[in-house]
Amino acid sequence: MANNTANDLAQALNGGDECPSVDDLVMRIDGQLGGKLRGEAESHLAGCAHCQAELALFREFTSSAARPEEQADIDAIVKKLRKNSPAKRTPWWSALFKTKVWMPAAAALAAAVLVVTFVIPKHRIAQTEISSDMGAFRSARVNTVAPLGDVTQVPAELRWLPVPGATQYRVAVSEVDRTQLWNATVDGSVANLPVTVTRKIVPLKTLEWQVTALDAKGVALAESTGQKFRLAPNR
Amino acid sequence: MQDYSDEELLAQFRASPDARQNPELLDELFGRYYSRVAIWCYRFCGTREAAADLSQDVFLKAYRNLDSFRGAAKFSTWLYTIARNHCVNDMKARATRPAQNAETLDLELQDGETPSALSSMERREAVEGMRTLMNGTLDEVEKKVMVMHFAHEVPLDGVTRLLGLTNASGARAYIVSAKRKLNAAIQRLNARHGGSS
Numbered sequence: 488m489a490n491n492t493a494n495d496l497a498q499a500l501n502g503g504d505e506c507p508s509v510d511d512l513v514m515r516i517d518g519q520l521g522g523k524l525r526g527e528a529e530s531h532l533a534g535c536a537h538c539q540a541e542l543a544l545f546r547e548f549t550s551s552a553a554r555p556e557e558q559a560d561i562d563a564i565v566k567k568l569r570k571n572s573p574a575k576r577t578p579w580w581s582a583l584f585k586t587k588v589w590m591p592a593a594a595a596l597a598a599a600v601l602v603v604t605f606v607i608p609k610h611r612i613a614q615t616e617i618s619s620d621m622g623a624f625r626s627a628r629v630n631t632v633a634p635l636g637d638v639t640q641v642p643a644e645l646r647w648l649p650v651p652g653a654t655q656y657r658v659a660v661s662e663v664d665r666t667q668l669w670n671a672t673v674d675g676s677v678a679n680l681p682v683t684v685t686r687k688i689v690p691l692k693t694l695e696w697q698v699t700a701l702d703a704k705g706v707a708l709a710e711s712t713g714q715k716f717r718l719a720p721n722r
Numbered sequence: 723m724q725d726y727s728d729e730e731l732l733a734q735f736r737a738s739p740d741a742r743q744n745p746e747l748l749d750e751l752f753g754r755y756y757s758r759v760a761i762w763c764y765r766f767c768g769t770r771e772a773a774a775d776l777s778q779d780v781f782l783k784a785y786r787n788l789d790s791f792r793g794a795a796k797f798s799t800w801l802y803t804i805a806r807n808h809c810v811n812d813m814k815a816r817a818t819r820p821a822q823n824a825e826t827l828d829l830e831l832q833d834g835e836t837p838s839a840l841s842s843m844e845r846r847e848a849v850e851g852m853r854t855l856m857n858g859t860l861d862e863v864e865k866k867v868m869v870m871h872f873a874h875e876v877p878l879d880g881v882t883r884l885l886g887l888t889n890a891s892g893a894r895a896y897i898v899s900a901k902r903k904l905n906a907a908i909q910r911l912n913a914r915h916g917g918s919s
Contacts (some may be wrong), residue, residue, distance in 0.1 A: 492852070492908065495848045495849050495851070495852040496852050496872075496904070497872060498849045498852070499849050499850075499852040499853040499856055500868055500869050500873045501872075501873045502873065503825065503849065503853075509799050509802065509803060510795045510796060510799040510800065510803070512787075513796060513798075513799050514795075514796065521860070534853070534854065534857055535857070536852065536853065536856050536857050536860065536865040537853075537871060537873060539862070539865055539866070539869075539870050540866045540868075540870060540873075541869070542868035543724070543862075543866055544806075544866070544874075544884070545798075545799060545802055547884060547885070548758055548762055548798075548802045548805070548806075549758060549798055549802070551758065551761050551762075552757075552761075552888070553757070553761055553874070557761070557764060557765075560764060560770040560773070561757060561760050561761055562762060562855055563770060563774070564756075564760040564763075564764065564770060564773055564774045565756045565757050565760050567774050567777075567778070568752075568756045568759075568760065568774075568777055568778065568781065569753065569756065571778060572745070572748075572749055572752060572753075573752075573781055573782045573784075573785035573786075630782075630786075632786070634785075635783075635787065636807070669748045671822055679884075687821075702785075712811065712812060712815050713811060713815045715807075715811060715812070
């Protein structure tokens with residue numbers, strides 16, 4: 488019976504079917520969806536600890552300022568983010584090519600890069616290429632493409648970005664408790680999901696997948712983090 | 723550009739045929755959230771290095787998934803959801819032991835009276851009853867701590883930092899207090915139920 492109570496408490500803490508997503512909740516409470524929905528949301532909020540906490544956490548995210556003891560670390564992180572913004576996909580040296588007077592220097596630089604490239608050991612080349620693809624992001628990561636988060640259809644395949652130097656990829660799909668459902672080794676950056684897995688992709692059931700890039704000797708070059716996805720409920 | 727809302731910036735970015743070659747719009751949009759995401763990740767994990775990695779991952783994920791962003795949604799809630807989920811998933815991936823949420827709840831509640839009144843209800847009603855009980859019994863901070871730790875799986879020290887709790891044992895003290903209150907409330911409920919039957 489105590490187990491039942493613990494389960495009830497866990498479910499109560501997790502919120503129920505009637506709890507809106509944080510996005511819906513914020514828009515309703517802020518009145519962006521009209522007075523009627525705002526009233527309903529306020530009424531729900533008054534009796535739902537889950538949504539109260541959800542809203543408070545979001546407010547914390549949007550309005551929080553660094554505390555004095557955090558300021559130096561936060562400043563350093565923000566500086567790094569500005570430097571490595573994923574929006575800045577254009578290589579930094581491309582700006583040089585926009586000005587003709589820099590052309591000779593840019594050409595010389597390109598030549599120097601070529602020379603340096605030839606003397607870099609092979610394993611370093613693989614790492615450099617991964618780094619240049621993703622700016623200064625982690626170099627030993629496989630960057631996943633899909634499925635991620637809530638999906639509207641049962642995915643037929645797993646997709647990720649190719650890793651330079653990788654000849655094969657090992658993929659695995661697991662339940663959230665780490666029970667493995669399926670694994671395979673494929674040549675390209677796509678793995679088709681077998682029916683045994685797609686059959687288990689049902690609304691609100693979270694699954695996790697991970698991919699490891701392997702070189703010709705089967706040595707791991709890079710690995711993704713565990714990527715969770717689930718089939719969104721029908722609305 | 724600073725006068726545009728987040729959603730207007732994103733709409734302009736999407737409308738631009740060579741958007742990925744003109745990062746200014748996205749730089750402005752992401753730049754508005756660098757500090758907030760950095761603070762969130764820092765408080766979640768507690769170290770500069772890990773928070774820098776987490777923050778970069780969050781913006782990389784946002785960048786890669788811009789096409790899936792629903793126009794009707796708020797960019798801030800969308801990014802917040804990515805940040806929160808990424809921090810939790812990253813922590814789980816690095817954990818050497820699985821989270822012990824249900825077990826922890828279970829162990830503590832076994833110390834209390836058998837909750838016959840709640841257990842005899844239908845499952846859905848029992849959950850609803852627990853929700854009402856929790857809402858009427860716990861204070862605001864206790865509710866936040868319980869939901870963050872047990873529902874969102876934020877580690878206790880992360881909860882302490884995110885909520886800025888300054889007491890000696892941080893979030894743990896609020897969980898102990900919340901469980902004590904819930905146990906007492908269940909006992910009172912059972913006593914009333916037993917007395918009325």
